[in-house]
Amino acid sequence: MPRPEACRYMKSHEWVSLEGGTAVVGVSDFAQGEMTDVVYVDLPKVGGKVKLGLACGVVESVKAAFDFYSPVSGEVVAVNEGLAKDPALVNRSPLGDGWFFKVKPADPKETESLMDWGKYQDFVKAAARP
Amino acid sequence: MTATTLRRTPIYESHKRLGGKLVDFHGWELPVQYEGIIKEHLAVRERCGFFDVSHMGQVFVEGEDSRAFLEKVNTNDIGRLVPGKAVYSHLPNERGGVVDDVIVSCLGARRYLVVVNAATADKDFAWFKRQAQGMEVRLANRSDEYGMIAVQGPKAGALAAADFPAVASMKRFCALEIEVFGQRSFITTTGYTGEDGLEFIVPAGIAGRLWDDLLSKGRSSGAAPCGLGARDTLRLEAGYLLYGQDIDDDHSSLEAGYGWVVKFDKGDFLGRSVLVEQRDKGLKRKMTGVRLLEKGVPRPGCSVLAGDRRLGSLTSATYSPSLQAGIGMGYLDGDVPVGARLSVELYGRRLEAEAVKTPFYRRGHAET
Numbered sequence: 001m002p003r004p005e006a007c008r009y010m011k012s013h014e015w016v017s018l019e020g021g022t023a024v025v026g027v028s029d030f031a032q033g034e035m036t037d038v039v040y041v042d043l044p045k046v047g048g049k050v051k052l053g054l055a056c057g058v059v060e061s062v063k064a065a066f067d068f069y070s071p072v073s074g075e076v077v078a079v080n081e082g083l084a085k086d087p088a089l090v091n092r093s094p095l096g097d098g099w100f101f102k103v104k105p106a107d108p109k110e111t112e113s114l115m116d117w118g119k120y121q122d123f124v125k126a127a128a129r130p
Numbered sequence: 131m132t133a134t135t136l137r138r139t140p141i142y143e144s145h146k147r148l149g150g151k152l153v154d155f156h157g158w159e160l161p162v163q164y165e166g167i168i169k170e171h172l173a174v175r176e177r178c179g180f181f182d183v184s185h186m187g188q189v190f191v192e193g194e195d196s197r198a199f200l201e202k203v204n205t206n207d208i209g210r211l212v213p214g215k216a217v218y219s220h221l222p223n224e225r226g227g228v229v230d231d232v233i234v235s236c237l238g239a240r241r242y243l244v245v246v247n248a249a250t251a252d253k254d255f256a257w258f259k260r261q262a263q264g265m266e267v268r269l270a271n272r273s274d275e276y277g278m279i280a281v282q283g284p285k286a287g288a289l290a291a292a293d294f295p296a297v298a299s300m301k302r303f304c305a306l307e308i309e310v311f312g313q314r315s316f317i318t319t320t321g322y323t324g325e326d327g328l329e330f331i332v333p334a335g336i337a338g339r340l341w342d343d344l345l346s347k348g349r350s351s352g353a354a355p356c357g358l359g360a361r362d363t364l365r366l367e368a369g370y371l372l373y374g375q376d377i378d379d380d381h382s383s384l385e386a387g388y389g390w391v392v393k394f395d396k397g398d399f400l401g402r403s404v405l406v407e408q409r410d411k412g413l414k415r416k417m418t419g420v421r422l423l424e425k426g427v428p429r430p431g432c433s434v435l436a437g438d439r440r441l442g443s444l445t446s447a448t449y450s451p452s453l454q455a456g457i458g459m460g461y462l463d464g465d466v467p468v469g470a471r472l473s474v475e476l477y478g479r480r481l482e483a484e485a486v487k488t489p490f491y492r493r494g495h496a497e498t
Contacts, residue, residue, distance in 0.1 A: 036162065036166070036359055037167045037169075039449045040426065060426065060427040060449070061427075062168065062449050062451075063162070063167070064429070
């Protein structure tokens with residue numbers, strides 16, 4: 001499980017972590033709290049292509065549906081099958097067992113344009129302010 | 131809208147202390163959840179849940195003509211309501227639509243309490259004043275003076291009875307005038323969850339104290355504070371209407387599938403002739419329950435189709451924690467029989483569904 005400090009973040013609250021040559025993606029702890037109980041996650045298929053900033057999945061919670069925007073471009077090499085059986089993993093462990101899918105990045109440097117942990121925390125504080 | 135303009139209930143400090151996730155609900159700052167909607171939902175189904183419903187309104191009706199007045203503005207039979215009893219009812223308009231859905235409690239001879247929805251409290255009161263013209267009726271909108279706490283679930287009665295022994299002998303839809311911390315209050319055995327339970331209507335100054343006190347006593351038997359999220363999933367499973375979403379000034383009680391609250395034989399009331407005509411000629415559209423047969427969560431506004439023909443759209447829809455399936459209801463054209471194959475359009479996809487009877491859930495078991 002990546003440390004939150006080691007991830008990069010989208011303004012739409014997806015995280016990406018580079019582990020070796022693979023990028024792992026999911027939604028942040030803040031996002032899962034905002035979504036409320038996740039009951040269904042629609043993921044892209046293995047072998048499919050995703051592009052940074054483009055919607056590639058849907059998260060359904062009890063309250064609403066949320067588009068998932070890929071925080072990285074490349075080919076999907078694995079999806080988290082555990083989410084089909086237990087979508088609440090997203091709430092319980094958003095950076096761990098609740099990961100979404102893994103990508104072979106087209107450009108490993110691409111995610112450097114995203115927010116680091118410090119910037120993301122500032123962003124969340126501003127977003128959470130009523 | 132900023133936080134400073136939102137209204138807070140007298141239980142606000144407790145919500146913050148309990149870690150409630152506060153949202154703007156029609157201008158009120160209320161918790162959507164504390165620990166999780168599904169967890170809170172199941173706490174109510176299996177044990178006991180607490181809801182802050184202080185945003186709801188209280189209108190007191192007194193005077194010589196109070197009964198005749200309430201008979202006129204309600205579809206249900208207020209004339210048969212004896213002191214100590216309560217009834218769910220609709221307030222009809224002259225066009226057959228619904229001004230609000232309410233619970234009327236008879237507190238004594240010519241003395242009634244009408245609990246109205248938060249967003250409609252002012253509209254209802256203005257409506258009441260207009261309809262009461264020429265009648266010997268005293269109306270008081272005391273919504274701001276009271277806090278309201280719903281304690282719901284199979285363990286709610288025993289929990290309340292420990293402190294208020296009179297509750298033990300109350301059946302469903304009873305009303306009791308009682309002192310809470312020495313102040314005149316009301317308990318009704320009513321709710322919005324489909325479980326047995328009760329609602330406390332207490333002066334705002336003691337609402338927070340009652341919430342903290344009862345909740346801490348209930349913790350050992352698994353009581354949990356519950357937010358608006360669970361309130362919505364519970365009420366929809368129970369087939370209860372949400373005013374402004376499922377019914378409004380342009381939909382009738384009959385169309386909403388609530389013919390049982392319309393008592394045609396009680397004498398005249400507002401909109402009666404329109405409702406008689408609807409009853410006799412048949413309805414063009416009717417509230418119909420829908421259950422998804424595949425994965426997905428329907429949302430209000432989703433179209434419902436039979437084949438390629440659009441029958442209507444869902445007014446309420448969600449994920450049902452008890453059925454572990456997507457459920458919804460909406461006004462569909464014609465008479466759609468239970469079991470009819472339908473589809474629900476969600477983000478451009480058509481998901482398989484079927485028409486089902488409501489409620490989706492009855493105390494103790496899910497309808498299958």
